[in-house]
Amino acid sequence: MTTKRDYYDILGVDKNATDDDVKKAFRKKAFEYHPDHNHEEGATEKFKELNEAYQVLSDADKRSVYDRYGHAGMEQTQFGQGGANGFEFGFGDIFEAFFGGATTANRQAPEKGAPLQYSMTITLEEAAFGTSKELPLTRIENCTECQGLGSKPGTQPMRCPQCGGSGQIRRTQSSVFGRFTNISTCPQCRGEGKVVADPCPKCRGTGKERQQRTVTIKVPPGVAEGTQMRIRGEGNAGSRGGPAGDLYVNLEVLEHAFFRRDGDNILYGLKINVAQAALGMEATVPTLDGDAKIKIPAGVQSGAAFRLKNRGVQHLNERSRGDELVTVHVLTPESLTKEQRQLFEKLAEILGTDKKK
Numbered sequence: 472m473t474t475k476r477d478y479y480d481i482l483g484v485d486k487n488a489t490d491d492d493v494k495k496a497f498r499k500k501a502f503e504y505h506p507d508h509n510h511e512e513g514a515t516e517k518f519k520e521l522n523e524a525y526q527v528l529s530d531a532d533k534r535s536v537y538d539r540y541g542h543a544g545m546e547q548t549q550f551g552q553g554g555a556n557g558f559e560f561g562f563g564d565i566f567e568a569f570f571g572g573a574t575t576a577n578r579q580a581p582e583k584g585a586p587l588q589y590s591m592t593i594t595l596e597e598a599a600f601g602t603s604k605e606l607p608l609t610r611i612e613n614c615t616e617c618q619g620l621g622s623k624p625g626t627q628p629m630r631c632p633q634c635g636g637s638g639q640i641r642r643t644q645s646s647v648f649g650r651f652t653n654i655s656t657c658p659q660c661r662g663e664g665k666v667v668a669d670p671c672p673k674c675r676g677t678g679k680e681r682q683q684r685t686v687t688i689k690v691p692p693g694v695a696e697g698t699q700m701r702i703r704g705e706g707n708a709g710s711r712g713g714p715a716g717d718l719y720v721n722l723e724v725l726e727h728a729f730f731r732r733d734g735d736n737i738l739y740g741l742k743i744n745v746a747q748a749a750l751g752m753e754a755t756v757p758t759l760d761g762d763a764k765i766k767i768p769a770g771v772q773s774g775a776a777f778r779l780k781n782r783g784v785q786h787l788n789e790r791s792r793g794d795e796l797v798t799v800h801v802l803t804p805e806s807l808t809k810e811q812r813q814l815f816e817k818l819a820e821i822l823g824t825d826k827k828k
């Protein structure tokens with residue numbers, strides 16, 4: 472009958488394994504043999520075996536009995552009593568092994584508030600130079616009347632009648648794997664262990680209220696379309712004294728009337744006529760910081776580009792700036808006055824058919 476495998480062998484750890492080693496080994500193997508995704512023959516048996524080994528080796532008292540007396544020791548002590556196959560294992564343990572303690576986390580601990588997300592539209596100039604803008608938003612804050620406690624000022628919350636203050640409801644179920652103790656959060660107090668006896672009239676006992684606020688958003692120079700800013704502590708209020716969540720602001724940059732942006736460079740198209748192209752000129756072009764003059768040499772071709780150094784967008788988190796690139800577009804007249812026609816005809820005559828000129 473005593474063909475039971477050694478618990479250390481089952482988990483694949485040695486006798487000196489730490490609690491952490493045991494937990495890690497169990498987590499890995501339990502995942503491998505979990506009947507939800509392992510349909511091989513014997514997987515269920517292996518999973519049961521694994522649980523049994525883990526129940527013993529993860530418990531200091533049980534482990535020391537097992538170390539001294541082996542399986543026999545387990546059968547002859549109180550540890551062998553419960554459960555259909557000699558062990559009662561809590562579903563919480565398995566769950567914890569998989570998800571790192573999600574269910575057994577202390578639900579009464581302070582909890583950070585939920586994040587808030589908003590979008591904000593800015594101009595290209597604001598993106599280039601940075602700005603400070605007011606963002607109106609609605610968020611959940613602690614009730615100013617009860618300071619977030621939910622109880623009418625001067626009254627105390629009472630122990631939750633459903634769970635007796637533990638915040639948890641335990642239910643024991645039988646299944647093919649043995650008896651599970653299913654631990655769930657108490658629905659009445661949502662794990663708090665306490666319920667409001669005399670609710671605050673302002674928030675009706677929730678401890679929270681919606682507030683319209685205006686938050687000043689400091690946009691640094693150099694941001695781009697789609698940049699997400701995170702503003703700490705400007706999100707929704709936390710619970711049980713936890714800090715407020717963060718506010719995330721997604722920036723949308725408006726399309727500009729005549730500038731386009733390419734990285735930190737600004738692109739501008741300058742339209743000139745054929746005479747200006749042939750003779751050259753001094754052109755006035757707009758930049759992010761006012762007009763600038765550029766020299767267009769005689770004989771410029773359509774598509775030629777000129778660079779205005781340091782007239783672009785400031786590099787994010789740096790002092791230096793990109794450039795403005797001015798591209799020349801030579802416009803051919805679409806219609807001519809009588810005088811213009813005569814002059815072009817004269818020009819045509821002089822230029823002849825020599826394609827080099």
Ligand SMILES: [Zn+2]
Binds near residue numbers: 614615616619673
């Ligand atoms: Zn209140």
Ligand SMILES: [Zn+2]
Binds near residue numbers: 633635637657659663
């Ligand atoms: Zn409760």
